[in-house]
Amino acid sequence: MSLPTLALTVGDPCGIGPEIVLKAIRDPRVIEVCRPVIYGPHTPDELAPFPAGRINADAARAAADAITRAVADARAGRIAGMVTAPINKAAFAAAGLPWRGHTDMLAELCGVSQVAMMFWSERLRVVLATVHIPLAEVPRALTRGRLLEILRLTARSLPAFGVPSPTLAVTGLNPHAGEDGLLGSEESDVISPAIAAARAEGLRVSGPFPADTLFVRAARGEFDAVIAAYHDQGLIPVKLIAFGRSVNVTLGLPIIRTSVDHGTAFDIARKGVADEGSLVEAILLAARLAAGRS
Numbered sequence: 389m390s391l392p393t394l395a396l397t398v399g400d401p402c403g404i405g406p407e408i409v410l411k412a413i414r415d416p417r418v419i420e421v422c423r424p425v426i427y428g429p430h431t432p433d434e435l436a437p438f439p440a441g442r443i444n445a446d447a448a449r450a451a452a453d454a455i456t457r458a459v460a461d462a463r464a465g466r467i468a469g470m471v472t473a474p475i476n477k478a479a480f481a482a483a484g485l486p487w488r489g490h491t492d493m494l495a496e497l498c499g500v501s502q503v504a505m506m507f508w509s510e511r512l513r514v515v516l517a518t519v520h521i522p523l524a525e526v527p528r529a530l531t532r533g534r535l536l537e538i539l540r541l542t543a544r545s546l547p548a549f550g551v552p553s554p555t556l557a558v559t560g561l562n563p564h565a566g567e568d569g570l571l572g573s574e575e576s577d578v579i580s581p582a583i584a585a586a587r588a589e590g591l592r593v594s595g596p597f598p599a600d601t602l603f604v605r606a607a608r609g610e611f612d613a614v615i616a617a618y619h620d621q622g623l624i625p626v627k628l629i630a631f632g633r634s635v636n637v638t639l640g641l642p643i644i645r646t647s648v649d650h651g652t653a654f655d656i657a658r659k660g661v662a663d664e665g666s667l668v669e670a671i672l673l674a675a676r677l678a679a680g681r682s
Contacts (some may be wrong), residue, residue, distance in 0.1 A: 392468035392678035395458035398428035403652025404662035405473030428454030448479035468678035469644025503640035509630035535582035558595030
């Protein structure tokens, strides 16, 4: 059986992306499961125009071009999936690019509206109900409809990861999951109705639970995945447990896309010390998903 071809986009060339990509493609575990193809500047000559460790608009455009080409090749079937090194949101803004990150860019390029960010690790899987928005905007963005779509998307996506009948749990937004309305009403007004609607459709969902204990229960195996209300609520526990080994996966795309669990790390760019571990894990997971599809 031929190995799947995976695109490895280097992300922002001013960051550690090119370095970890070059390290990862030499890892024996990667060589064993796929044929990696690099998208974006990664040789010394190609990187020369981009200042290491600096926000640079041209670097953002180069990163966006590599992502765009990889998506086009994945949608055309020329590659089996894509694995992305980190981009820089400030650089994207400096370049006048309309996206805040990979997730919304990939959704637009693939022509889909319902996507979700999941962080996958062996001990804990977390899906974010809201992503890159200010904390003050989370209550308005966390609607019944949005949460129900995230629950549906998670339930139908997890079988591809070897979880045929997933058990999901949802965090509360407020401390103590609102304490019966004393600490907030989002749990009773939004989260509980969305869970009830999902359960009526046959999904195995429970909550809302206080976030400070739910992640402990999930890490001990009680739930297959946790749906977190906002970015840091979900990512702090998964990175505490599995930083450098967890994988960012975009659910809802017609293509396979995985990524690292960290940023561009401008402070160590081109110093030869960046750890490629998360990128290797992302490649291995993408190869596994591609084998499942084939």
